[in-house]
Amino acid sequence: MEVVAAVWRSPTGRVGLILAVLLVCGALLAPLLPLWPPNRIDVAARLSPPSAVHWLGTDHLGRDLLSRCLFGARVALGLSLTVTGLAMVVGTVIGVGMAYAPRWAERAGLVVFDLIGAYPTVILALALVAIFGPGVNNLLVLITLVFVPQFGRIARAQTMSLRHRPFLEAEITLGASPARILFHHVLPNVLGPVIVLASMNIPFVITLEAGLSFLGFGIRPPLASWGSTLYDGFIYLDQSAWPAVTAGVALSLATLAFTLLGESLQGYLDPLRRSRA
């Protein structure tokens, strides 16, 4: 697709794309690679620095860090991509729907969005997770809920601004059906900003998941998560830097990759943007 080509052309996009592809591949292939099982405990080898046996060292239970990082990638990427995709779809449907809905429904929707928006994202996620409990499935639903309003707002705003464009009115006079207008004209234009938002959202969700797991409210052990590895590394920081550093670097690389990707997508999809970096 020409989008990929455009992203490839920009230097930031290229780096982001390469990193992201590497990460996704690493995550997908992890179970197939000849790695130490991520949950294999070996107390004798705990907190060891990188060696020929353990390429990135071990954590406080002797688990191989390389393996935990790659398996952590599965969780982080899987969750963030799924959540963002879900929030995007649900939010867009709701947002576009609100633009066509009767006034009271739209108002009600906006009020709900504002209420959710009054909470700083992390705090809201924490509160929800505290109430409904941690674990991958809950996280999926809850974090999606947290981000739906943003997508809804953008989808609605775009739809509203499009509805009154002259070309749309011309189509209506020519007899185009509402469905055709919706799918052929409105949706493609709504998708632009929505996709940009989604791309900027992914790093946020990755960070959020890591943060929640860091606090113990996210992914439950023994599932590997960068956040919990980071926390364990933090506890044992004075004895070995490796768990914290590897998890931290993995996290940073993932967020960097998708941020760069998102930026170059934004540059491509929004031609009015004049600032480069």
Added chain:
Amino acid sequence: MSRTTADHDDTQATGPLVQLRGLDVDFAVGRGRVASALRRIDLDIAQNSIVGLVGESGSGKSTLAQALMGLLPSNAVFRNGEIRLRGRTVEPEALRGRSLSMVFQDPMNALHPVMRIGTQMIDAQRARFPKLRSGVLRQRAADMLRQVGIADPENRLEAYPHQLSGGMRQRVMIAMALLVEPDLLIADEPTTALDATIEAQIAELLRLSKQQFNGSILFVSHSLALVSELCDHVVVLYAGTIVERADVRSLFSHPAHPYTRALIACEPRHDDPPGLPMVSVPGDLPDPAALPPGCVFAPRCAHASERCHRENPVLAPLGAPSPGHLTACWHPQ
């Protein structure tokens, strides 16, 4: 309002105030292409006169005005050219706000939206009168506002630009330009963005101001009507070259260059009979990045000869009866 002491060089008191020699300006338009905006501009502005600069959109009028002020945008390349004030070569950047001031085309955007008029007018004077205190500068601003016809100037100074009408904003800009007591005031299409009724008022304001201060005005416009009323001398610009220059009476009574003749013919007159077909010049401005060889107007000129397409004419006097009337044409009428 009379001028306070300025740096007069008495031996030059009778020569032209401003001289432009050999000005060339190009613009980099991306992907290595270069557009020529102005070519070999030679211009004299006499003391105490109003010189009109006319041409259609894209002829380079604004570029010329900006070059005089040193306000060319960053992608402009000022290739050659000398600007002389009273015989001495100058850098326009040093004279901005002192010997040179400018009134811009769109007064809405030309004033800072979030600062009060008074503050902006005081700041505008600082380059010219660095030793005067703010209170004094403010008083001068209020007086000048009154002079340009704004009622209740003290309160107006506290206003923000969006609280004033377009005509008033342009008066404020003129007031600012006059406050620094410039040798040359450049008015870059000051009436283009305004309604027709306001247009007349602003032109009248400029004429009155000119009577009171001893500098000169360069009046840039695409309106021949305004120029004919306001100016002493007229310079006609086409696609970055001066094609004709003369005092106003001579230009309008015997226009020599085919382009000037066409421009004059194009302006509808109030005494034209109804139903008269409108005159227009066929063709378009040439692409500034790919100019034709020879005379730049030749592709659209009804009288073009083979020589016109080959050789670029230079500005030459018509001789008697109008010695000051110059035109760049191989076949002046």
Added chain:
Amino acid sequence: MIRYVAWQAATMVAVLIGAIALLVVLTEFIPGDAASVLLGSRATPASIAALRSEMGLDLPVYQRIAMFVFNAARGDLGTDVISGRDIASQVFAVVPNTLVLAFSAILLAALVGVPIGVHAAARPDGFFDRLTAYISVGLISTPSFVIGILLLLVFSVRLGWTPVLGGGEGQGLLARLHHLILPALAIACGWVGYIARQIRASLLDVLGQDYIRTARAYGLPNRTIRYRYALKIAIIPVLSVLGIGIGDIIGKSVFVEIIFNRPGIGSLINESLQNRNYPVVQAGVLVVVFLFVAINAAIDIVFAWLDPRIRERLFRAESA
């Protein structure tokens, strides 16, 4: 102006009441119920019932919301069933710490970020500009708790330059600053990148505007143009983002307070969450929301003061 402030205050109150309602409604969903969860395994039906009535859990939802709002307005956030102290004093004891951290972070980010952005805009696409761009993206995308842990590792654990724990209570001002610097830096890093980029972009935009050209036409010195004329407009998007950023910063301070073992509302919320002490969590979250909304309102008011067009736009739209 007064009308604008009143409008902001009214909106604020409405949002707060809504937030309280949402929170109270949500606590309905706690599996088991709040009382039995708190009591844990020591619960007997009698003690659960007693706690429930003490916590007001047996009242209908709307009544609980009203009670909460009423009490909150009087500054009463309930009593902590575990420690017996009143929650409000617990919360308000730690809020200043978080606020100090948040504002230090913002100040640091602004002091560093704005000049960098201005400098980058002065020579666009130059070496400094490009370097700033790369470093900014790196800083923005790295999560603050990662930066925090790395800073802790380098400066406290390995180099021993800064203290590892605490907020330096009971010690002098200098000690408190010493304890403050790494946590503030951890939060500020991401924002420095953002502010620098935003300032650069807005400045470049503003510098191309006609009113800047007028200022140059009157010979105003470059420094005046950049800092008084251009920055005044360019800084507006940054300020507006800071409003939302407060929420982000408070969220980040949860992690940073844990990493650096500082007292603050983040630590309090986390601790109470770990202990399933929901009333304290509720109060803490509400105070955070209050701060968030209040600071946003304050920023909107500052905007209206800075840019008089905003005040008039609001009322024109209202009467339309």
